[in-house]
Amino acid sequence: MSFLREVDPAWCPGCGNFPLRMNLASTLEEMGVDKSRLVMVTGIGQAAKMPHYLDLSFFNGLHGRSLPVAFAIKAVNPELTVIAESGDGDMYGEGGNHFIHGIRRNFDVTVLIHDNQIYGLTKGQGSPTTRKGQKTSAQLQGVINEPLNPLSLAIAMDASFVGRTFIGDKEHFNKVVSAAINHKGFSVVDIMQPCVTFNKVNTFKYYKEKLYDVSEADSSYDPTDKANAFKRALEWDDKIPMGILFLNDKPTYHELHPVLKNGVVLAKEETEIDISAELKTFR
C-alpha cells in the first residue's frame, strides 16, 4: 500500500520536507497502517502542505488549529488513526495554546512537528524555536526572545510520549515515528529539518553533527525517569538529544471519559430519536 502520491511538491529543491515525506510514507507502509482509517490533520505552512503530497484522508485547516480538529475527529470516531502535522510556527506559535491543552487532554493522536526553526511559507521570520541572536527577515538585529523548548515543555507537563528525530536518518525516523503512532495517548515528535532557503544556521550539517540518540548513547536510558528526561531535553548547544526521550504510561482521554470509555462511536448516524420522555420532565 503506497502512501505516496505522484506529484511535484511545491517545496524548494533541497528542502527537508522532501525526505520527511519519503520517510513518513515508508513508515506508514512498513507499519501496515490501514489507509482507510487514517486521517491527517494539518495547519498552514510549508510543512502543513504534506497531506497534499500523500494519498490519504486529510483535513488541512487553519494556521495553528490542527490539534482541536484532530482531537474532535478522534473523539467522535475512535476507530480512526489521527496524525496532526505542521511546522514549528504553526504548532508552537499560533497553536501554542492548543499544544499545551492537547497534552493535558492526552487524546490518542500523533503530533509531528517539522521543526525548521523558521517560518518558511511567510519567508523567513523567526519562529518560537529560533535561537537567540539569529538574524531573520523580521528580526534584523537578531532574535531577542528566549526560544521555546518543546521537549522540556512537554515533559514538564507529563506528556505521555515525547520524542525527537531527524529527517536525515531514515531508520531513526521510522523507529521514533512508528513508536509514536503505536503509542496510546498524545505523542509529540519534534522533527529536525532544515529550511535551505531561510535558515542558514540550522543546516543539514548542523543537525548531523549535533544530534545523538539518547538510548544509543546510553543503553540504560530510562524514558520513564522524568527528572533525567527533563535534563536531557534541556541540552542544545553542543549536543542535541533525539530518540524517545520520555514515556509516561497514563490513561487516555477516551479511557477516562464517562461516555467514550464505553467505546461509543459518536459519528454513527441516527435516524430515530425519541425525545418525548425528556420533554415530559418539563411538565
Added chain:
Amino acid sequence: MRDYVIALSGEAGQGLNTIGDMLALSLFRNGYCIFTDKSYHSRIRGGEYIYRIRVSDTPLFSMRQEFDLIVSLSKSTTLSQLKYFDHKTTLIFDSDSEHVTTEDAGFEMNVMNFPFKTIAKEAGEPRAQNVVALGAILALFKVKMEIPSQLIKEVFSGKDEVIKSNLEALERGYNLELSLEIPEIDANEHNYYLVNGTEGTGLGAIAAGCRFLAAYPMTPGTGVMNFLASRAEKYGIVVEQAEDEIAAVNMVIGGSFAGARSLVTTSGGGFALMQEGISLAAMTETPLVMVDAQRPAPATGLPTRTAQEDLLFVVHAGHGEFPKYVVAPRTPKDAFELTEKAFYIADKYQIPAIILLTESLVDSSATVEPPIHKEEFLQRFVVEGGDQYRRFEITENGVSPRAIPGGKAPVRVDSDEHDEEGYITENLEIRKMMVQKRMKKMEGLLGELTAPAKFNLDAPLILIGWGDSWGAIDEFATGRNDVGYVHYTEVFPIDHSIKEELEGKRLVSVEGNFTGQFASLLRSETGLTVEHIGRYDGRPVSANWIEKTLQEEGII
C-alpha cells in the same frame, strides 16, 4: 386575557432562584400559564436579583414591567425597583428585616408585612423564610398544597429533616391568608410545557442527534453547554470545555467533518474569536452549528443583561464570501424547532448555521405547546463515496457529496482554495467555479425559509421584529386595528417575497439595539423604507415599552 405580575426581590445567594422556580412550577402545574424572567448583576453573592413571574390564563411571551406584587427579601434591591411600582403594586416584606418605607419611596404604597423569619424559625428552619413567602403566594392563587409539597420533597430529596421543616414553613405560609385582591385567572388542565430558551435549544440539539459539543464558557451562552453536559451520559454526548473559543469552533468543525452532529455555544465576545472558524467551515463546506446568546456588547458588555446587538455582526461574520443561515427564535418552543432545523440546514447545504439567542430568551421560562420534533431533520446527507469520489464535485445545486473519513473513499478537505478532489489549486478557472458552486447554495437555501409571522397587514402602521421580541410585539398589537406586524425568526437570508405586501405602509422595526440592525438589513435586501425604535438599556422589549416609545416618537 387577565394577568398578574409577581416579583421576588433580593440578593444573589438568598435562594431566590430556587424559590422562584418552585413558585413558577407550582403555578404552572396548577394550570396557570407562566412567563418568567430574571434580572441580576454579574455576581455570585449579593447584588440585585429579581425573579419575575407573570401569571395568565393563556400563554404570554413577554414581561409586563409593572409589578402587582413584590416580595422583598432585601431593602436595597427593592429600592432599585421602585420605578416599576404603580398605584396597584403591593409590597410584602419581612417585618423581621429592614424594609422599604413610604418615606424611602416618596409615594403611598400598599404594604403588608409578616414575620417570615420568625415563622420559619418556629417551623424549625430559620433559612426557610422564602418558603413561608412561597406558601403565602400559592395560597393566594389557590394552588393545591400537594404541588409545592411534592416539589420540596424533590428539591431536598434525601434530607428528611430539611424536608420536614420546609413543609412546615410552607404550611404556615399557606395559612397566612394574604388579604389581597387578585384578578380571576382561570387555571385549566393543559398540555403545555414549561421551558426556557436554554432548555429549548438544548432539547432541540438532543432531538437533532447532536453528539458533540465544544465551548468555552461565556454568559449567557453557557447554559446550553451545561444543559447538554447534564444529559451527556444519558444521550451519549461528549461535551468538551475547550481552552478558548478558537479551539471550540475548530473542534466542532473537526467533529462534524468526522461525522457527528456537533454544536458550539458562546456569546458575542466569544463569537468574535470564532470567526476564522466560520470561514473555515464555509471553505471546507463542513456543516457548522453555532449558538450565539447575545448580551449587550461591544467588548465584555453587560454579561447578565439582554440585547439584540449581534445581528449584523453574525450575518457578516467570517471573511470572504459564502452562504450562511441565521435564525433567531421567538420562544423556547421555537428555539427547539429552529435548533433542529439549523442542524438540518447545516448538513444539507454544508454551511454554517447560527442560532441567535438573547439573554432574555435563554433565562425566561414560558408556557409552550409541545415542541414538534421532525424526524426528517435527522437526515444527514452523508454519502458512502467510491472509486471516483470527489469531495468538492461541482454539482447543479452547488452541494457536493459529503463522505466522512473511515469509509470507502479518502476524504480530502482543504482551507485553501481547492479543486474538486480537495487538493490545493491556484488555477483561477477552478477558483471561479468553486466560488460559483458555493454561492449556488443560496438559491436552495432561500427555498427552505418559512414565511415570517404576519398580523393585521391591512393596518397603516406595520411593526417589524425579529427573535424574542415577538411576545411583546404580539401582545402590543393584539386588539389594535391601527397596528400590524411582520416578525422574523429566519433572519438570514431574508425572504424577499414580503416586499409587495409591505409597500406603501409605514414600517417601524422594534429592536433590542440602538442602530436598528434588522431595519437596515431589510432595507438593504428589499429597498423598503424602514424606521426603527430601539431598546438598549439591557432589559427586554415589553408591550408597554413599545407603546410608550411609539407615543414618545409621535408614531402613534
